[in-house]
Amino acid sequence: MHDVVIVGAGPVGLFLACELGLAGCSVLVLEREPEPCSPVKAKPFGMRGLSVASVESFYRRGMLHRLRTASGAGDDFGAGHDGHEPTSLRGVGHFAGMVLDPAQVDVAALPYRLPSPAMDGMLTYLDAVESLLSERAAKLGVDIRRGVTVSAISQNDECAVARAGGHEYAARWVVGCDGGRSVVRGLAGFEFVGTEPQFTGYLMLGTIADPDKLSPGINLTPTGTYIRMAAEGHIGMMDYDGGTFDRSRQPTRDHLQAVLRRVSGTDVTLSDVQLASSFTDRAMQTTTYRRGRVLLAGDAAHIHSPLGGQGLNAGIGDAMNLGWKLAATVHGYAPDGLLDTYTRERHPIGARVLDWSRAQVAVMSPDPHARAIQGVVRDLLGTRDGTTYAFERLSGSSIRYDLGGEHPLVGRNAPDLCLDNGTRLGDLMQDGRGVALDFSADRRLHRPAMGWESRIRYAAGPAGNDLGLGAVLVRPDGVVAWTGDRTPDPESFERAASNWLGSPEI
Structure with missing residues (x-):
């Protein structure tokens, strides 16, 4: 019997597996997909943004250099890498399609910020993240088995069991990291509540016959939103149809062309489509992250639109928070109630992310009321205080757990304090x-x-x-x-x- 069975070998499940393996736990990861590689995880389709908090997590486990290299960022990507406080940030993202100006962030106002190799967010790709974490997990003794579909979950006072393909995988704990359509969440009986979608979103990679008809970057229009990415033919769209597109079917070229024409207000033509996927802004969260010996992390515990790139970052935060607590419980030295602090600390963070996503959806809606709000928000984000506030939310630097300490640093992510001998x-x-x-x-x-x-x-x-x-x-x-x-x-x-x-x- 393993100490922990993790269902799902995405970035969150693999990061958690590494944390548990580092702590000396026996870990088995079960993944439904038979192969780790997929076109949707590679460049450019698999592009994701890591927040400062996520970059710090990789830095603190000695993986940042390799992640930067694998992502094509290079060692010079992180501001402050030379030990000096930067005067500005390189990129801070957007709110509701309104790109934030890094020069407007008041760096001096950020709480307890110190020079560090991990002071900026960064762009990466899912295949780079998963490859790095898979290799690390294997070195830490984690057993990863692919092509395994979990069909049942049971538990008692002593263990939990995941059943798949006639096999039973018993462990002291089972953690569902199997994404927004989590099988573990449903099988273990977690309550999943929230709000229904306002739009259907699409990502596609194709050939555009007349690309000059589309403006680069994020475009809010009277009929929706489209994003023309840097990579040729890489397009994102948001169609405010109430989420009515049936996501069980693959969007066709004709359908994608019709949506793109509608939201762009042009007669642009798609010659062909190589890759396409759809999503919605359905925002749901489990009422607890633990039921007995079954826990959830990442999208299995909370789903929302990908606006602002918060999903992966929230999941890495979950894994970082849960890993050491679950390991302490496995090894028998956890203080009373330690594992319950996982839900207590991370559930409010997930709820904030859902509301951040909902706010952006409301502001981007193609109606007169939303357009009026857009103007107000754009003015606010044009100020130093407004940009700094948004950066604090996007970067994770505003997160503070209620740990009961009097000092304002208690409960916050620690700055990279450095001794005079150079030890960070x-x-x-x-x-x-x-x-x-x-x-x-x-x-x-x-x-x-x-x-x-x-x-x-x-x-x-x-x-x-x-x-x-x-x-x-x-x-x-x-x-x-x-x-x-x-x-x-x-x-x-x-x-x-x-x-x-x-x-x-x-």
């Missing part, structure tokens, strides 16, 4: 342990920290920019769990460590 927080987190940074002159935390050697990495020394802190405890997912002043109290540190990482005696 991100470098210390590659083995998946929590980190205790002790800046105090007398190294007050050294003795208490030594009780958690297998779960906390201790590093001490002065730091040029310690944010006025004497010490900080960072959870394995990069979230600040505790801060101490210039003379940190070891007993306070011990309580915080025990609350999140369990008793040192275990």
